[in-house]
Amino acid sequence: MPRCSRHRTALDEIDDERARTCARAIDASKADAWDLDAVELVLEGAIDPEGDGGLPLLGKLATLPIPSAEDVQAIAGRLQAAVETTRDMAATDAGRAEQIADLLQQSLDLHAAQGDQPCPVCGDGALDSVWRERTEGESKRLRQEAHAAMQAQQELREARHKARALLTEPPPELQRAAEVGVDATDLTAAWTHWIGLPADALDEPLIAHLRQSHASLEEAAVTLRERAAAELRRREDVWRPIARSLREWLPDAKQAGLARRAAPNLRKAEKWLLAATGVIRAERFKPIADRARDVWALLRQNSAVALDDLELAGGSTQRRLALGVSVDGVAGQALGVMSQGEIHALALSLFLPRVLLSESPFGFVVIDDPVQAMDPGKVDGLAHVLHMVARTRQVIVFTHDERLPESIRRLQIPAAVIEVARRAQSVVECRETCHPVGQYLNDARSLTLTSDLPPAAAARAVPLYCRLSLEAASTEVVRRRRIGRGEAHAAVEEALTGARTLLQKLALAVFDNVDRAGDVLPHINAKWGREAGDAVAWSNRGSHDPIPSAQLKELVYRTDRVTRSILSLARSQ
Amino acid sequence: MTPGTMSPLRILTAAEALIKSPAGSSVGLWPRTAAALGRQAIEGALRQYWHLREPGLERCSTHAQLLCLVVYFRDRDLARQTSAIWSALSRACHHHPYELNPTADELRAWLASARAFADEVARQTDKPD
Numbered sequence: 076m077p078r079c080s081r082h083r084t085a086l087d088e089i090d091d092e093r094a095r096t097c098a099r100a101i102d103a104s105k106a107d108a109w110d111l112d113a114v115e116l117v118l119e120g121a122i123d124p125e126g127d128g129g130l131p132l133l134g135k136l137a138t139l140p141i142p143s144a145e146d147v148q149a150i151a152g153r154l155q156a157a158v159e160t161t162r163d164m165a166a167t168d169a170g171r172a173e174q175i176a177d178l179l180q181q182s183l184d185l186h187a188a189q190g191d192q193p194c195p196v197c198g199d200g201a202l203d204s205v206w207r208e209r210t211e212g213e214s215k216r217l218r219q220e221a222h223a224a225m226q227a228q229q230e231l232r233e234a235r236h237k238a239r240a241l242l243t244e245p246p247p248e249l250q251r252a253a254e255v256g257v258d259a260t261d262l263t264a265a266w267t268h269w270i271g272l273p274a275d276a277l278d279e280p281l282i283a284h285l286r287q288s289h290a291s292l293e294e295a296a297v298t299l300r301e302r303a304a305a306e307l308r309r310r311e312d313v314w315r316p317i318a319r320s321l322r323e324w325l326p327d328a329k330q331a332g333l334a335r336r337a338a339p340n341l342r343k344a345e346k347w348l349l350a351a352t353g354v355i356r357a358e359r360f361k362p363i364a365d366r367a368r369d370v371w372a373l374l375r376q377n378s379a380v381a382l383d384d385l386e387l388a389g390g391s392t393q394r395r396l397a398l399g400v401s402v403d404g405v406a407g408q409a410l411g412v413m414s415q416g417e418i419h420a421l422a423l424s425l426f427l428p429r430v431l432l433s434e435s436p437f438g439f440v441v442i443d444d445p446v447q448a449m450d451p452g453k454v455d456g457l458a459h460v461l462h463m464v465a466r467t468r469q470v471i472v473f474t475h476d477e478r479l480p481e482s483i484r485r486l487q488i489p490a491a492v493i494e495v496a497r498r499a500q501s502v503v504e505c506r507e508t509c510h511p512v513g514q515y516l517n518d519a520r521s522l523t524l525t526s527d528l529p530p531a532a533a534a535r536a537v538p539l540y541c542r543l544s545l546e547a548a549s550t551e552v553v554r555r556r557r558i559g560r561g562e563a564h565a566a567v568e569e570a571l572t573g574a575r576t577l578l579q580k581l582a583l584a585v586f587d588n589v590d591r592a593g594d595v596l597p598h599i600n601a602k603w604g605r606e607a608g609d610a611v612a613w614s615n616r617g618s619h620d621p622i623p624s625a626q627l628k629e630l631v632y633r634t635d636r637v638t639r640s641i642l643s644l645a646r647s648q
Numbered sequence: 649m650t651p652g653t654m655s656p657l658r659i660l661t662a663a664e665a666l667i668k669s670p671a672g673s674s675v676g677l678w679p680r681t682a683a684a685l686g687r688q689a690i691e692g693a694l695r696q697y698w699h700l701r702e703p704g705l706e707r708c709s710t711h712a713q714l715l716c717l718v719v720y721f722r723d724r725d726l727a728r729q730t731s732a733i734w735s736a737l738s739r740a741c742h743h744h745p746y747e748l749n750p751t752a753d754e755l756r757a758w759l760a761s762a763r764a765f766a767d768e769v770a771r772q773t774d775k776p777d
Contacts, residue, residue, distance in 0.1 A: 455736065485735040487728060518715050525712040529704035536716045 082324060085317050091310055093117045094126035097321060107335035111328055118322050119361055121233030129255040130310070130586070135248045136257055136303035141296045142241045144289060153286040154234035158278045160227045169224035176217035179210050231278075238281050242270045249299075257302045262295035285464035300455060358389050366428035372457045373463070374420040382424065396425070416448040420457070438564045446476040458482040465490075467564055484509060490545060512551065512638050516631060519585055523627045537627045541614035541634040542577055548638040549577075549584035555645040556587065577615045582623035584641055599637070607637045656692040656766040659685050663759055667752050679749040683740035686762045688753070690734050693766040697721075700773050710734065723768060730765040733758050 086098040096117050115459035178196075182498045185195070186202040194200040199436065245266040252259035272284045333477045362387040379586040383399040383406070398421075402412050413421065423445055430440045442461075445566035446454055458479065461470050470612040489511035496504045507513075519540035522533055550571055557567040570589065574580045578592035585591075585598060654662070666678050698705035701720055704713050705713055714731040720771035721727040736758055740750045750758070 455732070486732045522712055522715055525708050527704065528708050528712055528716075529702050532702045532705050532716045532720075536719045539719050540715070 079206060082317075082321060085320075088130075089313050091314055091318070091597075092130060092316065092571065093314060103333060106328065109328060109332055112324060112331060114321060114328075115325060118325070125566045130247055130307070131229065132251055133255050133303050133307045133310070135246070135256070136252055137253070137300050137307055138250065139246060139262075139296060139300055139303070141292055141456060142243075144293060145240055147285050147289045150234065150237045151282050154231075154238045154278060155282050157227065157231040157234040158282070161231045164224050164227050169221045169228075172217045172224070176214050176221065179214040179217070183207065183210060183214065222561075226551045235278060235281070241285065242272060244464065252299070252303070255303075255306060257299065257306055259299055262292075265292045265295040268292075293533045305556050319460055327491065348388070349388045356387055360385075363416035363428040363432070365430060367424045370427050370460055370463075371421065371424035372520040373460045374424055374453055375417070380417060381573060382421070385425075416449070416453060419448060420444060420453055423457070427460065431464060432564075437468075438558070439471060440464060441473075441475045445472065446474050446479045449478075454478045454482045455486060458486050458488055461490075462486075467568060469558075469564070484514065487514075489514075500581060510551075511547040512544045512642070515540045515547060516635055516638070518630075519544065519631045519634070523624060523631055530624070533627055534620060534622045535617055536615045537630060538617040541610070541630055542617075544634060544638050545614055545641070546577055546580050546610060548641040549574075549580040552584040552641055552645040553587075577611070581611065581641070603637065606633050607640065610637050654692075655770075656689040656696065657763070657770065660703055660763050660766060663689070664756070667759070669751070669757055670760040679755060680741055682755050682759070683737045683750060686759050686767075687734060687737040687741060689766055690730060690737070690762050690775055693769040694764075696773055697769045722770075726765060726768060731763045733765075741770065 083098060083595040086094040086101075100113040103109055106436070117353065129161075143253060182194075182196070182202060186192070186207055193199065194202055200206065216478050245263070249259055249263060249266070255462055265288075269288050272281065276284070277326045283408065308322065367385055368382050381401045381404075383401055385399070386397040387394065388397040389395050399406065400412075423442070427440070430437070449457065454476075461483075464470050474480075478503055480490075483490045483492070490509070490512070491507060492509035494506045494508045496506070500506065519537050522537050522540065523526060525533075553571060554567055558564065559571070570583065571580070574583050576592065578595045579589050581595045581599075582592040583589050584594060596608050596612060613630055614634055655717040663682040666682045666685070683736065691710055694710065694717070697717075697720075702716070705716060708716075714727075714734060716735075717730065718724060718726045736750075740758075
């Protein structure tokens with residue numbers, strides 16, 4: 076599959092895990108072993124985001140997070156503020172203020188319980204209402220002061236913690252940037268600097284570090300993200316055309332996979348079909364081969380070449396007919412030893428059996444000049460073959476050669492010979508020179524003209540030939556009529572064979588009904604005159620008694636007229 | 649049978665011998681000679697037949713005799729075949745332009761047909777109806 080191998084080459088050429096996955100999926104040489112679902116998943120964009128492939132890494136690099144500038148500024152500001160607040164309160168001792176506030180509260184409680192009295196602590200002063208009012212304010216102030224100092228301390232710790240929290244290790248992806256060809260030197264350096272602040276650095280340097288170093292970190296991060304995004308785009312540009320062509324190829328590949336799975340069965344089916352075809356062909360060809368041998372046996376007429384077997388050989392586009400022939404009993408190559416005439420005869424032997432197949436829709440066969448180059452013996456054979464074919468097919472032969480009509484006349488094969496003459500301007504004239512009807516009449520006539528023919532012989536022979544001519548005329552009419560109206564040749568011949576007697580044949584010719592033989596003579600007497608009826612009756616009966624020669628001549632004459640009347644039945648229809 | 653003439657069957661035997669071993673003197677002549685002998689045998693058998701069945705017919709032309717043979721002879725197909733073989737032998741006896749002499753096989757087949765006829769005639773004339 077060239078398309079597949081083209082894809083393989085394209086996939087192998089690029090460094091992309093999608094390509095690698097697809098290449099693995101279609102690595103097998105057989106289409107049914109391809110994992111096309113995997114290819115489809117890849118084409119749909121389903122890649123494992125946690126996979127160790129380049130694409131997820133690039134994706135992460137393209138969006139690599141760093142502490143945001145806002146956070147950094149805010150936290151730096153907060154720390155700064157906390158530091159300043161704490162510094163402002165540096166004079167305040169939160170502990171002491173708290174203790175004094177406690178002491179004052181106790182004296183206030185004492186005064187509330189015991190009333191005005193001298194001060195139990197210094198002894199000089201007095202706990203009275205003036206003192207009370209002043210002391211209550213003082214106590215409240217002290218407590219607020221202590222609270223604020225504690226809060227400031229708390230805030231400072233929190234801010235410091237937050238600020239420290241910004242100085243985190245870089246994401247692990249950064250170390251793998253080189254794997255996907257992204258230069259991370261700047262960012263790595265910036266990040267090393269970012270987290271490089273000593274852990275015991277004071278607040279002021281921490282704030283300064285945050286404010287100063289973040290800009291270069293961010294700059295380096297933006298650059299790295301751009302590089303990663305560019306690399307992603309580059310890979311996408313390389314991948315897209317391949318993906319497109321894979322997507323186009325996928326339906327075909329699926330088809331191929333299905334087809335591939337079906338292939339073994341199909342191959343078996345094809346093998347079976349071929350074998351079955353061979354058997355059927357041989358079976359169907361057998362009758363043709365048998366007949367071809369029969370025809371050749373008639374045609375060869377003593378040729379030294381014998382046709383032993385015919386076989387359809389070869390297959391698919393190279394088919395041929397294997398001819399097994401032997402010359403004087405020795406197997407040989409057919410065409411090498413055969414004469415032109417024999418080759419013509421062989422061609423006819425192969426062609427005519429097909430014409431004679433009952434499947435053939437043609438009721439006729441036209442053969443152009445089959446006689447040429449044939450030796451005389453084979454012309455007789457050809458006449459016999461054509462006679463055989465003519466039993467079920469109309470046979471039309473064109474020839475320049477006088478030998479075939481001669482042979483047909485000599486062998487008494489019923490045939491109409493029509494001479495075709497062409498005048499100037501291709502005006503064609505046809506003249507029937509020999510028809511069985513006329514031929515039988517000629518035979519009858521020649522017998523009546525034979526001097527010293529024994530009268531007994533003439534009385535038997537002449538009516539016979541007259542009868543044959545009447546039968547030939549009837550047959551001609553029946554054939555023309557029935558075949559003319561579309562009946563099958565075989566059916567027509569069957570009807571003709573069924574009419575055994577002259578009167579039955581005439582009944583077919585006159586009434587188109589073989590069962591009306593009894594009506595034939597009355598009908599002929601009535602229609603064509605008594606003399607016609609007598610001629611038919613006489614021809615049919617013959618005579619064992621000598622008949623005067625003049626009467627025999629009269630019989631031939633009348634029979635001639637009756638045959639014309641019969642033949643006119645065909646023309647009048 | 650008139651003394652001094654050969655019977656049709658003996659004539660055929662002679663013709664067949666001629667085909668089998670063409671003697672030196674008959675080189676090139678044997679096909680026509682054998683054909684002529686075959687024709688003579690058929691005509692002789694016809695004479696023999698008519699002599700018994702329809703005296704007088706043997707004096708008519710062979711064509712007429714053959715036409716009548718179809719009427720008289722029991723085996724009508726053999727009669728027709730004999731008629732065809734006689735025509736073939738007659739052609740072979742004469743020279744025709746562009747036609748070759750009959751081959752030995754052809755002659756053998758024709759003579760075999762002639763023999764079938766002569767045999768049948770001999771059988772029928774020995775035991776007349």
